[in-house]
Amino acid sequence: MSSTAVDPAILHVVGDVGRPERAYEIPTDTRHIPGNDGLLTGLASLRGWMKRGHAHLQTQAKEHGPIYRGQVGTDRFVFVSDPKLAGEVLRNGDKAWSTALGWxxxxxxxxxxPMDSPVTLDFGPHRDVRKLLQPAFKAEALESYVNAAVPLFESAVAQWLEQGEVAFKAHVRDLFAxxxxxxxxGVDDPVEGARLDRAMSDYWAGGLALSKREWLSPTWRRARRAYRHLFEHFRGQVDERRASDSPDxxxxxxxxxxxVDWLDDDALVRMFLAVMSAAFDTTSAGVTSxxxxxxxxxxxxxxxRTEARHVTTEPIRYDEIKKLELHDLVWKETLRYYPVAPSIPRQALRDVTLGGYHIPAGTVVGVVLSAALRDPSCWTEPDRFDPERFGAERSEGKKSHGAYMPFGAGAHACVGAQLSALEAKAFWHTLLGKARFKLARPYPARHEFKPLGSVSGKVELIVEAV
Ligand code: HEM
Known part of the structure; x- marks a missing residue:
């Protein structure tokens, strides 16, 4: 992209905006935008996100309007919660926004x-990695992933049926790990799998550390150590994996x-770790809800259950998953009702006018994906669980631009959306074909972001054979 379209102060700090060398963290003056920031607001808001999830974000939007100033923990944002404006930022038609700098x-x-994550690259370098990722998300690859997952689903369901009562949230998180x-x-050994999962958890938690200084923050120290460990582990295996025909x-x-020259083996491993971090716990959060x-x-x-029994064979095959139309409606409605991704960051590469407000170059914007998911102007009875709203007749998800973006939109839209839906539907087919379940101790649930969005509580279930 033309460097004239980028504020020179930003260019001076970050170098190439396609593959930035560092973050641009110089605060901008956004006091003309309604809202509150400051540490106390940041801590109260963090609590709101964690305890009230999308309801907190809706309250904020009602109080301050579709574009408002806010703070979460120590991070300041200008939040964009209007669906049309959110879609406009994500589609980034005039290249005014940087995903890389936001993340x-x-x-x-x-x-x-460098991080070389798809979300910390933009424009040309970002296109390079999306191209590299393509074959790993084609139908043949997706089929092999589903075939590898289904036996694990089957043995988990058999074990739950034996147990009778299951702490579902914890169990399903371990299952999807x-x-x-x-x-x-490509790791079969549960002990090695658990070790890598712990390292991924520590790496992931780094994104939430209140300080990014190793001497001040044990979370950040652990995250950096975990990243180094994961990098060395996978970097040491590149040649062997390249020579293998392993389907992972x-x-x-x-x-x-x-x-692509810059995408050497080190960059490849960094990119792989970033894909793992983007996938981390997302599908299991949706399945729990x-x-x-x-x-x-x-x-x-x-x-x-009727669909699971009549539409497909047992165990389910990849090509049959698309026949699970009702499963698809419920998965879509779940991601609307209890969204997984809360808000995604972008940074203004130059001065921008958005929704009538001046957004100075360098401002970090939080594109709120979840407020629109319960907006009455986009959905009929938005607080009702109603999967049929996604059926061909009503197609509510397509009616309002930007209202349904659980996987983002534009060049950085989720590369794993299809895989996560396939895994979720194959899982539910496996469970519902064999079992019925109810809450062991019914409770009124909330939605919460911790930081991924999911239903509150342990979701303890009584599972019985049918
Ligand atoms: C319910 C499950 C999931 C949800 C809700 C979800 C949500 C999202 C969202 C909102 C984005 C956009 C980020 C942005 O624009 O800044 C994204 C990007 C991404 N997701 Fe997912 N995701 C899910 C599952 C997965 C899985 C299973 C994978 C990998 C196998 C994955 C890999 C990625 C990657 C690599 C990106 C970055 C794409 C890019 O920057 O080009 N996601 N995801």
Whole structure:
């Protein structure tokens, strides 16, 4: 992109905006925008996100309007919660917004060199990595991932049926961590899988550390150590994986023909770790929320069971998952009702006018994906769980631009959206074909962001054979 379109002060600090060398962290003056910031606001707001999830974000938007100034912990943002404006920022038609710089404010410094994550690259370099990722998300690859996941789903369901009562949130998180180890990393050994999962958790937690100084923050220290460990672990395996015919995502990435100079083997491993971090715990967060909703709506559980039994074979095959239309509606409605991704950061590359407000170059904007998901101007009875709103007849998700973006939009839209839906539907097919369930101790749930969005509580279930 033309460097004249970028504020010179930003260019001076970050170098190339396509592959920035560091974050741009010089505060901008946004006092003309309604809202509050400051440490006390930041701490109260953090509590609001964690305890009240999307309801907190809706309250903020009602109080301050569609564009407002805010702070979460120590990070200051201008939040954009109007669906149309949010879509405009994400589609980034005039290249005024940097995804890379937005995310670097959160994760920059986790490694001493560049991060080379799809979200910390933009424009040309970002296109290079999306191209490199493509083969690992094609139908043949997705099929092999689903085939590797289904036996793990089957043995988990068999174990739950034996147990009778299951702390679902914890169990399903562990199950999907085992699935990720196998499908993404090619690791079958549960002990090694658990070790890598702990390292991924520590790396991930770094994004939330209140300080990015090792001497001040044990969380940040652990995150940097975990990242180094993961990098060395996978870097040491590149040649072996390249020579293998292993179907996991990492081995596929190692085997991909790559003619881009800057994407050497070190960059490849950094990119792989970034994909893992983007995938981390997302699908299991959605599946947990769907369990609560299905327990609260037994009529939908029954409809999905009928579909699971009649539409496909046992165990489910990849090409049959697309026939699970009702499963698809419920998955979509779950991600609307209890969204997983809260808000995603962008940084203004130059002065911008958005929704009538002047946004100075360098301002970090939080594009709120979840406020629009309960907006009455976009959805009929938005607080009702109603999967049929996504059916062909009503197609509510397509009616308002920007109202339904659980996987983001534009060049950085989620690369794993299809895989996560396939895994979720294969999981529910496996469980519902064999079992019915209810909450062991019913409770009124909230939505919470910790930091991923999910239903509150442990979602303890009584699972019985049908
Ligand atoms: C319910 C599950 C998931 C949700 C809600 C979700 C949500 C999102 C969102 C909102 C973004 C956009 C970030 C931005 O624009 O700044 C994103 C990007 C991304 N997601 Fe997901 N995701 C999910 C599952 C996955 C999985 C399973 C994978 C990998 C296998 C994955 C890999 C990625 C990657 C690599 C990006 C960055 C894309 C880019 O910058 O070009 N996600 N995801």
């Amino acid at each position: 670097l404010v959160q994760f920059g410094g986790i490694t001493d060199g 085992r699935v990720s180890a196998k499908v993404f990393m 995502l990492f081995s596929r990435l190692c085997r991909t023909n790559n003619s 769907m369990a609560y909703l299905l327990a609260a709506h037994p009529e939908w559980q029954a409809r999905l």
